[in-house]
Amino acid sequence: MTEFEDQGLPLTALAVAAGRAVETTRPDALAADPFATGLVEAARSHVDFPTVWPAHPEAAPPLQQPLLLASIYIGLRTRFIDDFLEQRQQTAQAVILGAGLDTRAYRLSWPAGARVYELDLANVLDFKAAVMASFAARPACELVSVTADLSQPWEQPLLAAGFDPQQPTTWVIEGLLPYLSANAQLATLQAVLALSPSGSRAVIERAVPLPAGEDVEAKLRDFSAQTGLSMGELLARANPPDPARLLEAAGWECSEHPIRELCVRYGRTISLTATDGSAQGRPLKRESQDTGQSRGGFVTAGLPAHT
Structure with missing residues (x-):
């Protein structure tokens, strides 16, 4: 495998890729990303990210336990969004905002002729493209990488890359909004509304409002x-816009999905639990006290045809 020098990749992008790698190795894996471990290893980060679910997570080094805990959430999130993307209402055009080291363009099934636009910083997209090329991996769609700083207006780079605002589009906003100011979040959601004709759909991970x-x-x-x-x-x-309210006001039909719903749907608890016979199922010290309530949950939405 080709080796790559440190390219200043965001640690958050590497952490999410590591979370998918860990999920992939679980005996009860909710999602499989065969490229995640290789992407993390190629980055040669100074952070020792776990990429394997251990038989005894309670014995993992203390600095890795929070990362293992986060991988449980990442597994839930990945599976939920994968399921949404592979539903019957697939569109021929999709946009992944803040794509990071996501590999859905390579590992999911896409409609014939599908075009997927990935937006992120140039060094992130270039690194991923180089590593995937070193794997001889081929996307299962037409993949278009668009360099953009998503804290700033990004519509023009997307349009210049060939995006068709008259074509129904699937939007993926995963792990992005919490890193934007409330104003930038609003601008992003408004841009999605402006670029979406009827038949479009979206899956959005909320940002969590901070109580006063x-x-x-x-x-x-x-x-x-x-x-x-x-x-x-x-x-x-501190006061992010509510995606569901914003989209519903524009005629979208929305459903809200708290993290607890995902835990029930996929049979997971966001906690590290012992696996030995003497303490089977007993929560360990490292666990989420709110089963993900500190996170914002998800919104899925669709814009029906005008009647």
Whole structure:
């Protein structure tokens, strides 16, 4: 396999790819990404991302346990979006906003003649393309990579790449909105509305609103000190638009899916549990206390034909 020097890839993109790699190795895997481990290894990150679900997760190094816990959520999210994309209402055109190291263009079934647009930063898309080429992997669709900073307007680069705003489109907004300011989230959702004719559909991972209060502000100050992000930048994300309300006002039919629904649907709990006979099923110290409620859940939506 070709080796690649550090290219300044976002750690979040690598962490999500590692989460898919871990999910793929589980005996009860909800999704399989045969490329995820290779992408993580090729990045040669200084972070020791786990790529295998261990037989005894409680024995994993303390720094890896939160990553293993996150992989459970990533597995749920991946399967949910995969299922949505492979439903019967597939469109011939799809857009993945903030594609990162996602490999759905390679590993899912797409309609004949489908075109998939992936938008992200140039170094992310270039790295992924080079690694996938080193695997001799071929997309199962026409894959179009579009360089864009999604915190800024991105419609023109998409249109310049050949996107047809008159054609029904499937939109995937996964893991993006939480990293945008509330204003940028609104602009992104409005752009989706403007570029979507009847017959379009979308799956959107929500951003979590931050409740007001001194406790929250204290936590934000601590987070700001740890990450170097300004309080202003953090507070700019505090009151995100509600995707369901915005789309419904534009005539879309929406369904909301909290994380608890996904856990029930796919038979998962967001916790690390012992697998030895003496403690079968007993939650360990590392577990989510809210079964994912700290996350925003998902919205699926479709724009019906005008009557």
